[in-house]
Amino acid sequence: MSKISADKFYNPYRWIAFARLIRFALARQQFSLAISLYDRLLDEGFAPLSCVRARITGLKLVASSAKLQDAVAPLKEVFADEAYDSTAFLQLLYFILCVKKVPVAFINDLTHTYMSIKRIKPCTCSDLIGEVISINMRAGHLGTAQRWLRAFQESCEAEDVRMDATPYADLLDMLMRVDPRNTPALRTVLEDMKAAGVYPNVSIFNTLIRVNIKQERYREAYELYRTLMRKRSAQLMPNDVTFKILLRATRLISQKRRAKRPENVVEPWQIFRDMLECHLHQTEGQPLARSTSLSASSLQTALRTFIARGDYLAAFIVVRSIDFFGFSANLQSYRIVLAHLLSRFKREMKSARHPRERRLVDYFREHLSNGASLSEDAPSSMTGIGIISCLLNESRCQSDNDLYAIWPSVNVDPSSQAHRRRPMQVPTMPVLMGEETLPCNDRCPSVPLARLLQKAFLGSLWANSPHLEKHWEGIIEKVVGDAKKRMVPPIIAPKPEKAKDLRRHLERKEGLPFAASRRRRSARAGWEIEITGEDDMDL
Numbered sequence: 001m002s003k004i005s006a007d008k009f010y011n012p013y014r015w016i017a018f019a020r021l022i023r024f025a026l027a028r029q030q031f032s033l034a035i036s037l038y039d040r041l042l043d044e045g046f047a048p049l050s051c052v053r054a055r056i057t058g059l060k061l062v063a064s065s066a067k068l069q070d071a072v073a074p075l076k077e078v079f080a081d082e083a084y085d086s087t088a089f090l091q092l093l094y095f096i097l098c099v100k101k102v103p104v105a106f107i108n109d110l111t112h113t114y115m116s117i118k119r120i121k122p123c124t125c126s127d128l129i130g131e132v133i134s135i136n137m138r139a140g141h142l143g144t145a146q147r148w149l150r151a152f153q154e155s156c157e158a159e160d161v162r163m164d165a166t167p168y169a170d171l172l173d174m175l176m177r178v179d180p181r182n183t184p185a186l187r188t189v190l191e192d193m194k195a196a197g198v199y200p201n202v203s204i205f206n207t208l209i210r211v212n213i214k215q216e217r218y219r220e221a222y223e224l225y226r227t228l229m230r231k232r233s234a235q236l237m238p239n240d241v242t243f244k245i246l247l248r249a250t251r252l253i254s255q256k257r258r259a260k261r262p263e264n265v266v267e268p269w270q271i272f273r274d275m276l277e278c279h280l281h282q283t284e285g286q287p288l289a290r291s292t293s294l295s296a297s298s299l300q301t302a303l304r305t306f307i308a309r310g311d312y313l314a315a316f317i318v319v320r321s322i323d324f325f326g327f328s329a330n331l332q333s334y335r336i337v338l339a340h341l342l343s344r345f346k347r348e349m350k351s352a353r354h355p356r357e358r359r360l361v362d363y364f365r366e367h368l369s370n371g372a373s374l375s376e377d378a379p380s381s382m383t384g385i386g387i388i389s390c391l392l393n394e395s396r397c398q399s400d401n402d403l404y405a406i407w408p409s410v411n412v413d414p415s416s417q418a419h420r421r422r423p424m425q426v427p428t429m430p431v432l433m434g435e436e437t438l439p440c441n442d443r444c445p446s447v448p449l450a451r452l453l454q455k456a457f458l459g460s461l462w463a464n465s466p467h468l469e470k471h472w473e474g475i476i477e478k479v480v481g482d483a484k485k486r487m488v489p490p491i492i493a494p495k496p497e498k499a500k501d502l503r504r505h506l507e508r509k510e511g512l513p514f515a516a517s518r519r520r521r522s523a524r525a526g527w528e529i530e531i532t533g534e535d536d537m538d539l
Contacts, residue, residue, distance in 0.1 A: 015046045022052055031059055031095050050083035058084070058092050068102055072113065079117045086128050089114050097135070104139040108132065122148075123155040123163075130170035137174035145171065153196055168193050169203035176207055180214035202228070206241050213249050219262040221249060226264065229274060237282060240298040243275040247298075247305045254309065268305050269314055269487045275302070277489045279325070285492040287407075288326040296327045303333060307340045312457040313483050319450040320406045329446040331438070334427055337449060338388055341456065345384035363459030364391065389429050391452055396426045400447045403454060404480050408491055 018041040025034035038056045041048055048056075058078045065071035078084055093110075096102055111132050115125070122129050129152045136145040149167055156163040168189060175185050186208075193200065205228045212221035225246055228238055250268050253261060275293055283289035299322055306314040315337065322329050341360075348359045361384070368390050424445045430436040438444075461479065 014044075015041075018046060019049055019052060022056070026055060026091055029091075029094055029098065031091075031099070035059060035063070050081075051085070051088070054078060054081045054084040055088040055091060058088065059095055062092065062096055062100065068096070068100060068106060072110070075110075076113065076117060079114050086120075086125055090128065090131055093131070093135070104136055104141055104144070107135055108144060121155050121159060122152045123159050123161045126152070126164035126166040130167040133167055134170045134174050137171065137178065145174075149192075163196055163198045165193070165198050165201040165204055168198060169201065169207060172204065172207040172211075176211045176214070180211050183215075186211060202236060202239050202242060206239075206245060209242070210245055213245065213252070218249065218253060218260075219264055221246075222262055222264045222266055225266060232278065232281075237293060238274070238278055239292040240275070240295040243271055243293070243298050244301045246271050247301045251305055251308050268302070268309070268311075269483075272302050272314070272318070273487050273489055276321070276325075280489060280491070287324055287491065290326075294325060299325075299327060300333065300336075304336050307336055310340075310344075310460070312453050312460055313480065314487060316404070316450055316453040316457055317406055317483060317487050319446050319453060320403070322446045324407045328424070328443045329449055330444055331427055331432065331442040333446070334444060334449055335432055337453060337456075338432060341452075342384045342388055345387060349384065358463040360456065360459045360463050361387070363462050364455070367455065367459075368394075385429065391455070392426065392429065392448070396448055397451075400450070403447070403450055406484060406488060 018037060022034050022037045022041070025031070025037060035056060038048065038052065058075060061071045061074050061078065062068065079089070089111075093107060096107065096110075111128070114120075115122075115128075120128075129148055133145045133148050136142075136148065149171060152167050153163065155161075172186060172189055175182060175189065179185075193204075205224055209221045209224050212218070212224065225238075225242070228236070228242070232238060246266060247268060250265075250271070253265070275298060278293035279291045280287070282291035282293060299318060303315055303318045306312075306318060319329065319333070322333075345361045345364075348361045353359065353362075364387050368387065424443050425438060426448045427438065427444055428436070431438055458476070461476070465475070
């Protein structure tokens with residue numbers, strides 16, 4: 001770490017920054033970074049939080065032990081600390097597995113030790129039991145995983161506690177990852193759940209949908225999704241993982257030539273609308289509040305899906321939704337759109353043009369030549385990269401007055417709106433191609449990208465409907481209006497008593513950008529461990 005100025009060193013908020021950075025590093029398994037930050041915090045004379053101190057102490061004991069058995073005795077003292085909770089113990093397990101590569105038997109023994117010292121009963125720590133089951137499943141210890149599950153069931157029965165579906169969700173998830181075609185094993189777990197009276201949660205639905213997609217049983221996957229949507233409630237609500245799985249499935253079906261399109265298929269625009277409706281239902285109509293149904297990576301997945309289909313108007317609506325729901329576009333958002341356009345330009349320029357054929361590249365060439373008709377002396381020699389560069393330069397204006405109105409205006413406190421605005425720059429071609437980097441971070445304004453997609457939509461409509469030029473304005477208005485009706489759910493203004501909570505939410509720190517979207521350790525949207533985007537997960 002480099003030296004800093006005296007003004008920054010004596011900043012009264014420096015201790016808070018250290019605490020947040022350490023927590024951020026721990027939550028993303030950056031253990032070495034967390035330990036280094038903790039050591040520097042002590043060197044600068046700050047007193048750490050008790051929870052941070054307990055977590056780092058446990059990690060240091062493991063890191064400094066040549067034999068882990070020697071660290072068990074001092075770890076017992078750490079476990080006895082009131083500040084050491086189950087989340088800290090889970091982080092310790094991941095550290096041991098990632099750094100020390102210990103046998104799974106040691107993990108099981110250490111978990112028993114922790115639970116006995118804390119006097120924790122299995123029925124009260126479903127997350128911990130689920131994680132230990134997953135660890136044993138990954139190591140191929142199916143019998144041990146089943147014993148942990150039976151212990152959980154017996155504890156719930158003894159304490160007369162309603163069983164949580166989390167351990168079953170982890171078991172199903174790991175069975176799917178090990179062998180998604182092992183249908184008998186999956187059916188056995190589901191039968192055990194039914195016999196135990198465990199009601200399935202959203203993670204169970206997510207795993208079953210993913211299994212059916214893996215087995216190319218798309219009809220069953222969509223039927224599960226429709227069932228989930230019919231039964232949705234405050235206790236059972238589709239999350240962002242659900243919608244990302246379905247959006248990726250639609251791309252998978254379209255990419256496979258032999259894949260039969262199921263009769264009950266759910267169109268991507270309907271999945272997008274369902275995602276927004278679930279978000280607004282959870283937040284009681286507050287677009288800027290946070291929910292489990294909408295995330296930065298789910299919007300990114302929707303953008304990727306519509307771009308792959310060449311539906312520029314739907315992609316435009318997705319980009320306009322990014323700011324409306326309190327997120328930010330990033331470099332990857334621009335790269336998804338521009339890579340597709342560049343590929344299409346190259347493909348169209350390589351093919352021979354028929355006399356009356358209209359292509360998207362022709363529309364943009366005509367647009368860039370100030371509306372002049374395309375002819376022999378027009379700038380037809382301009383490459384795809386040149387067209388993209390010119391379009392980016394044209395779209396740099398961050399005023400959205402010329403864009404189609406998709407979302408209604410919501411009354412939000414102006415001071416809160418100003419607090420959310422951060423200086424962002426429109427990326428250039430060298431930045432998008434990786435030759436240069438943005439000065440601050442990869443956040444980018446969404447308005448220029450939306451303007452580019454609006455032009456692509458107009459160009460696609462112009463190329464595909466040459467006989468509609470006489471009614472051009474009316475056709476555009478109708479097409480945009482129909483798309484809004486399909487994809488945009490109605491927005492009800494928040495109740496006056498909710499305005500204070502909304503302002504308090506807006507004054508909080510912004511969410512993570514797409515590049516730091518939280519990837520969950522399993523389909524149940526649990527503990528955060530990585531910085532990679534969920535869109536890259538394998539089905």
